[in-house]
Amino acid sequence: MKKLLVVLIASAAAMSAAQAQTTAPRAYVGAGIASADHDFKVSGTSNADTEGYKASGKLFGGYEFNQTWGVEAGYTDFRKSDVNYTIGGVNARGETDGHALYLAAKATMPVNEQFSVYGKLGAARTKSELETVNAVQNMSRSKTEAYGALGAEYKLNQNVSLIGEYERYGKSKDFGAKADVWTIGAKYAF
Template sequence: MGAAVSGAKNQTTDDWQAGGKIFGGYNIDQNWAVEVGHSRFGKEDFRATAAPQFPDAQVKSSRTYIAGKYTMPVSADLSAYAKLGASYNETKTSFMSVNRTNRDTGAYAALGLQYALAPNVALVGEYERYGKKKDVGAKADVVSVGVQYGF
């Protein structure tokens, strides 16, 4: 199990959006595992009209995945891994009093590194891809850095 900080470019505002990620899984053997995770990106205000300087719209995104994970040791403390699975993606936009939710499912893939800080604790960093290109909200390409604890 673990927690991370995720970052993705926001397609609507053309800047980076940070969010939190939680994940957990089960190691089948030394190399293979199954993992689930959820990333949620913060609410971001933007201007949808040329009205005064007050934002009149908001967007927020979340991503959920389930994947198989293959880990390969690089050295005593460093491992590389790849994940492949499926994702459920949700983007909510609010413009004045109109709310709209876009949902899609698609392929999920990730490449990452984990560095053992202690026998059960590792620092993880990864690049993730959640399905197809997004037109609004957080982009499908996400980077994460976090901590993982193994039982």
């Protein structure tokens, strides 16, 4: 909850800073392909074998108060991933699934007319689920944690841009997608 308050305060500060700027505010929406390594570190298990990096979808939208300050929200689906492991000498298998929602303040620094770099800081709500063949080991974990990202944007024209970013969704999880995510995508400003 404290992290969400920090995000709201940062957003309010960005709004007040935007009042002093002359650049017109703009909203934007976008979609991307997010890739996260899937992990499995549940106590009592060994010889875990996961599917590794998997591409998944990301949707996001935001509001740029000026060319420097903005706010962004998004949803990332981490897709299902199979896992094989050993517990008590017995081979077992399961499936992990997860997703994340985030809200973040965004600071952008233009390098030239077409290229800029940015950073985002906020809060993310992540959910990871594990379904096993024997339902005794099924788990579901949800947590609100810090969210951060570093990225670059290339403007194709006044409204369409390509983005590439590294995102961090809180701390590493015991199962499911790791906290480190690489994303490429496109956004449309209107």
